Amino acid sequence: MTDSIATATPPSTDIGHDRLRRAMARGAAFLGSDHAIMAGAMSWVSERNLVAAMSNAGGFGVIACGAMTPELLDSEIAATKALTDKPFGVNLITMHPALDALIEVCGRHGVGHVVLAGGLPPKGSLEAIKAGGAKVICFAPTLALAKKLIRSGVDALVIEGMEAGGHIGPVSTSVLAQEMLPTIAADVPVFVAGGIGRGEAVAGYLEMGAAGVQLGTRFVCATESIAHPNFKKAFIRASARDAVASVQIDPRLPVIPVRALKNAGQDAFATKQREVAQKLDDTALALAEAQLEIEHYWAGALRRAVIDGDVEHGSVMAGQSVGMVTREEPVATIIESLMDEAASALERRAG
Known part of the structure; x- marks a missing residue:
């Protein structure tokens, strides 16, 4: 009798992780990854080593193209593919003068996801990306822009609050999520970003309707990150x-x-x-x-x-979550911690 009860009632950790898998299912299926955790594209940091490590650990790595030439991007994608056979994306800046050529490079390599950042996609760019077989992810800083992007045919959105590092908007992540998720989350997968440093926050946004999350600052001090030791020390001390x-x-x-x-x-x-x-x-x-x-x-x-x-x-x-970066550790360990924290939070909230 005892054995049958034990079999019917999984350990609490299994319950939490099962709830987390189901909450992330849509985002993970869209990305083609085990977990719906995207790595924010950080110039000079999000290169082949960190991107491949992220994807190999079950997340979704994203190359930061930044100001790269098409030739440099071609080399970076090839080098990343040599380090992982898992899906990863490429972040392109919409104002890049060689955007069309960069899109062509992504298509030639069979990149499955292209993230457009820096403003509204130029005319024809969405069509060119999709013609190459990739899905398009765009940033939406306002609800009005999110709706416009959805009408234009983007496949997913990232809503990023002012707590993030790098270029930011004026509104906090929590406010954007409250305003936008109830309206657009049913239409396309939405990934929430900005100020996320622990799994409890991941769980909260998933419960609000997000398909997944995007984190950048949390991965800067990963063992696989090529950021200079001084850069990592500055993060750990901040x-x-x-x-x-x-x-x-x-x-x-x-x-x-x-x-x-x-x-x-x-x-x-x-x-x-x-x-x-x-x-x-x-x-x-x-x-x-x-x-x-x-x-x-x-x-x-x-x-x-x-x-x-x-x-x-x-x-x-650096984003404001930098205070939660306390040591250098492997990407796999960071993702495992986030997943365990999120699973525990979902389990507690389930009663």
Whole structure:
């Protein structure tokens, strides 16, 4: 009798993980991964090693194309495929001057998912991506834009709050999720991002209707991450309040705020904006050129920190979840922790 009862009632951990699998089923099926956990695409960090490790551990890695040329992206995708036979995606910036060529590279490699970031997809880009056999994932910072993207045919959306690292919007993740998930989650898979550092938050967003989540900051200090030891140490030492957003100095420069650890590099960005604004005043630069100079600043500052280890003058982009990054550990261990925490939370909430 005792044995039959034990068989009929699985251990509590099994109950939680079963609930988690069912909650993630839609997102995992869409991504083709074991778990509906996407890795945020972080320039200089999200390259072949971290991407492959993420996918091999059951998550979904995403290459950050950033300012790569088509030739560099071609090499990076090939190198990633040599390290994993699991699905992974490629993040492309919509304003990249060679976007069409980058899309063609993804299609030639059979990349299954392309993530478009940086604004509305240019005309014809969605069709070109789908013609190459890939699914399209876009970022939606507002409900109105989310609905527009769904009508245009995107396959999934990421809603990312201001707690995230790098370029951010003005609204928090929790508010975006409350506003958007009840309206759009039934239409396409929606992945929630920004400020997520533990599995309890993952469970909460899944219960609200998310198909999965996206985390970036949590994986920067993974063993497989090529980020400079100084960069990782800065993360491990930081608290949530150290990750601050940059400010816009001149209204003519529509600078998207960037969240990073406060340092001399953050202060230097304010000086850089003043310099560029002065060039506008002196008609030494056109507005488009001025905006491009700002973007080039961030690209260079980020490389100095991630690759060269200059965490004082470079840009240490980090989300507010950085306070939950306490040590360097393998990607598989991070994912296992997130899954266990999420499963335990779902089990507790089930009574």
